[in-house]
Amino acid sequence: MSIETKNPGKNEILFVWLNRYAGITIKTTSKTLVIDPVDVKPRDFKNVDALLITHEHYDHLDQSLVSEIHKLTQCAVVTDNTSARRLQNAIPSEKLHVIQPNSEVKFGEVSIKAEKCNHPAATPVSFIITSEDGVKIFHTADSLPFPEMATIGEKEKLDVVFCTVGIAPGTSPETGVEIARLTKPKVAVPYHTGSTADFKKFAELLKAEMPNVTCLIPEVGKIYQVSKRT
Ligand SMILES: [Zn+2]
Numbered sequence: 390m391s392i393e394t395k396n397p398g399k400n401e402i403l404f405v406w407l408n409r410y411a412g413i414t415i416k417t418t419s420k421t422l423v424i425d426p427v428d429v430k431p432r433d434f435k436n437v438d439a440l441l442i443t444h445e446h447y448d449h450l451d452q453s454l455v456s457e458i459h460k461l462t463q464c465a466v467v468t469d470n471t472s473a474r475r476l477q478n479a480i481p482s483e484k485l486h487v488i489q490p491n492s493e494v495k496f497g498e499v500s501i502k503a504e505k506c507n508h509p510a511a512t513p514v515s516f517i518i519t520s521e522d523g524v525k526i527f528h529t530a531d532s533l534p535f536p537e538m539a540t541i542g543e544k545e546k547l548d549v550v551f552c553t554v555g556i557a558p559g560t561s562p563e564t565g566v567e568i569a570r571l572t573k574p575k576v577a578v579p580y581h582t583g584s585t586a587d588f589k590k591f592a593e594l595l596k597a598e599m600p601n602v603t604c605l606i607p608e609v610g611k612i613y614q615v616s617k618r619t
Pocket residue numbers: 410411446448449531556557581
């Protein structure tokens with residue numbers, strides 16, 4: 390079943406992992422957001438309110454795919470500065486929102502805030518998404534842990550944090566668990582790997598270090614539901 394035909398209940402969100410990288414679709418009660426889509430078919434997306442890009446690397450930004458999804462759905466596009474420059478001929482300026490750490494855009498009652506991203510790209514960002522019901526998702530892109538993550542975790546009371554465990558420079562199941570340790574979410578989701586061993590290691594380390602955090606190992610294409618912490 391497609392996430393497009395499913396709706397979250399009150400105080401819930403749905404998400405789907407799209408590829409081996411940081412590609413995620415998030416559905417709140419009123420909006421559909423797609424983050425870093427690559428290796429997907431544009432026609433799989435029919436209703437998208439906003440498409441978010443964290444940085445310009447090939448496994449996060451596919452310019453022609455972004456352009457095609459935009460043409461099919463008329464979605465807004467929210468990106469870091471470098472990706473925005475690459476998209477400026479494809480996306481009309483009134484639909485292209487450039488974002489940097491500490492800036493925020495809102496779509497109806499849904500907030501998208503950019504934060505720092507500790508990754509060797511030109512102007513990378515991570516995203517904190519707050520649903521209309523206050524469900525909080527931290528999409529850390531390819532980030533390594535950084536000290537401010539602890540402050541973010543305390544302030545935001547995160548429900549879901551996506552933690553990179555591989556492929557990107559310096560990342561591993563250990564750095565992924567460090568992100569969970571700093572941000573203290575209700576649910577930690579390892580991603581950005583094609584390796585079952587990375588997932589297993591992340592799950593083991595998380596269980597040992599933070600037994601109260603739920604580990605959700607995603608499968609590409611499957612729909613997951615997360616509710617707000619109580
Ligand atoms: Zn990446």
